[in-house]
Amino acid sequence: MFVELGHFALILALCVAIVLAVVPIAGAARGNVRWMAVARPAGRLLFALVALSFIALTWAFINNDFSLVYVANNSNSLLPLRYRITAVWGAHEGSMLLWMLVFSGWTMAVTIFSKHLPESFVARVLGVMGMISTGFLLFILFTSNPFTRQFPVPANGADLNPLLQDPGMISHPPMLYMGYVGFSVAFGFAIAALLGGRLDVVWARWSRPWTIAAWSFLTIGITLGSYWSYYELGWGGWWFWDPVENASFMPWLVGTALIHSLSATEKRGVFKNWTVLLSICAFALSLLGTFLVRSGVLTSVHAFATDPTRGVFILGFLGVVIGGSLLLYAWRAPGMAPSNRFDPVSRETMLLMNSVLLTVAMTAVLLGTIYPLIVEALNMGKLSVGPPYFNAVFIPLMIPVALAVGIGALVRWRSDDWRRLWGQLRFAFFGSIVLGVALVLMLAGGKYIMTSLGVCLAIWIIAGTLVNVRDRLRNQSGFMAGLKSLPSGFIGMSLAHIGFAVTIIGITITSQFSVEQHKRMGVGDTTQFAGYTFKMTDLRDIKGPNYKATGADVKVTDADGDAVTTLHTQKRSYDDVRGVTTTEAGIHAGVFRDLYASLGEPLGDGDWSIRLYYRPFVRWIWFGALLMMLGGIMAARDRRYRVRARQEAAALEAGQAGQAARS
């Protein structure tokens, strides 16, 4: 009964979304205060209804209500409780409901944290979010309804795919959606600005914290996905340039360009049209990602149940939302005031470079991802575009980006002197080359150019950031006092840039120095590489709650013969319900290296094939990303946003009180 209530709530939510989409924007166009005032309550009601619906679906999963087709397809009474809840977003229909929940959550947040924004602006932003909600709710209710019933009710469900019965599934999709969907707020702000015909520095300051918050979530969402596939899939890889990975990476690239471009627009009123375009682009890529994953247009490890009819709907929705926005842009953007003046050596130029490089990088990734479609559509055969292409194109593009990060934050706005900059940075410049090359020579025998390049660039970024911090702390009474006086936006930026450098080190070293062995081993067999000896000490049968497995123990000793660890890896067979086999990798994590074992197939005579990996510095990749996320959160919390917001809210209220007093 409660579950049906959830279904009904979803239908009501659609009605509210339609109202939210139409009334406030019409109100803003006509200056009708009462219509505009519909926005906030409608937004909150939308969230309440969608949340109710989501809770109802979760309830159905917890209580094993297999009369729902979706529950029967994705759950099982033997499934542990936390995975019964996770299974809510385990497949297409439920994950769309999660998307909708996150979307209405951000809508709710906008209704709350917008006291400082003019009513017409808020009305437009929420109106845009209402339009998008309408589209998604229509999609869910008509093509992807998780509440469809079946009769007769099966005794038990088909179980959640064992690969998804993992903490990664609990965190990765929700964080990813928080990011994707969060960009809709920046999108809403951009459309509201275009509709209102007013695009200025104040708009950029409003938009920026929302955008940084969304970007931070997306960063951690992508990172979780990478980490999860590393330990789950059994071949120690952390990025495959799979179409769906690219679909999350492209909004991230544009999102990064956007937060930097917003900085320029906020502080100096430049690049207004470009920033608006980036805002539209970031959300467009989020929607595109949804399309690619669910339409069956590309082969991907992530693809949900592929259904071309759903693909048509999403494509149509994408066409209307983004086509409409770009039309609005083409109409309104030319009327905006042009950028202010700045000199070639200036922060504006650095940020422009950032935009250009990241946008070209995004285009390269997009091109590689859709190229197979282009070739097939033109009947020129069928080809694949994989990691060799992406690495060959993306990495060279990142080199100038890394160079720019080291220096960017030091350059002054509007006009700077390259001699002054050189004076500040020449020590860091030579230092990073010397230190980078020295480290590579010492530790790697100086063989690899790529390693030197990567390490030097990373050190350059860190050095440049530290020079900037030191510069800011000059003339402060004490170091700690100085640090506290720095705005959190500055600290956040510095932290994020350092995180980027840490990730570069991780990627460079793990790509160049990983060692992999694919061997046939039985109990007692040994193999040696990377200064370690690996010995298979045990091979046994294991029975789990819903699987059967063979487990292997691999004892690892170092060059001196000291024991390091025992890696335990399993090959699991979920025969009873889904007939799926998974590999559980045995990983010994370390700050400077991971040791990784992954059991393969039985070869007869008690031997198994097994893959052993030495992965140096791999954790630095995710640690760097974590620093980027933390930096983003700090930057979004900068006092100046809240202080200005309070001032503006007070002014608005005073203005309204004054109006009330006068009437």
Place this chain on the structure above:
Amino acid sequence: MTRYVLPLIVFAGLVALFMVGLQHDPSKVPSPLINKPLPKFVLPTVHAPDKVVASTDLQGQVTLLNVWASWCVSCRYEHPVLMTMAHQDNVRIVGYDYKDTRDAALQWLKQRGDPYSMVLFDKKGKAAIDLGVYGVPETYVLDRHGIIRYKRIGPITPDFLDKTLRPIIKRLKEKES
């Protein structure tokens, strides 16, 4: 002025591309052997282990080379269609048993019927690599010169038989005369 409309134009192009893309199945791998001669092979048959068949033996008439196996689930759905074709259509169907055991194959044919004029036996699947086989069932349509004119990936459904396969066979036969 154009630079403001450019994003819209690029986007429209993308949408058009995706509309076309939605009509293709991304997992089907088209064969590069279309309009090329059947790769050379010499294989024993399932029924008579010492009898060998060469690829050239498949020339002379329009032929279907149907790759199947007793462990293949989709082949069970395809089989009745093949039996229909064996009785109704005037086309030679040659079976190609892929990575199977003789006993299981013979048992399968005994149970379900044998639509094949002969069944080639590729136990290890080595010759199949030359054919570009990557799954079962797959069916090659050969003209009388032994040139591959079409490759069907997946089972032959009644719909496919009517709409596509029969017209192809008809066209190839007309070229014969």
Place this chain on the structure above:
Amino acid sequence: MRTVAALLFALLLAYAAAPVMAADMPLQFKDPAMQQRYEQLLGKLRCLVCQNETLAVSEADLAQDLRGEIYHMMANGKSNKQITDYLVARYGDFVLYDPPLKRSTWLLWFGPFLLLLIAVVIMIRFIRSRRTAEDGAPRSLDRDRLSRLLREQGGRH
């Protein structure tokens, strides 16, 4: 009679051996450089059965067969190009994760760098135009510069 027995025995052996032969046998080169070349090449080829995995990693039957074929070809002195040509002749370009450079892929390989060039040219022209632009509507105070100027003057606010 003996030939029949021999034949049956052979069949039995073949049948018994079949599961082992079908299973994953990591083939290794003694020479580490060859081994690395082998593994790198496998990493650039797509498995056609498990289409989201490389030939290095996939445990599908066909992947194992192809790994064996490639091993033998390499042991017989074939170059990487000859091996990829062999595979492309049978499965098409789809099997290569590294798209070959040909007319149909010029846009793919040269596109991004062409775009970078065009973007940089536009960017330079835009920057040049800003040098002589007017300073328009009031903008946010450049606090960085202000605080720096004030610090240089002794920190008084």
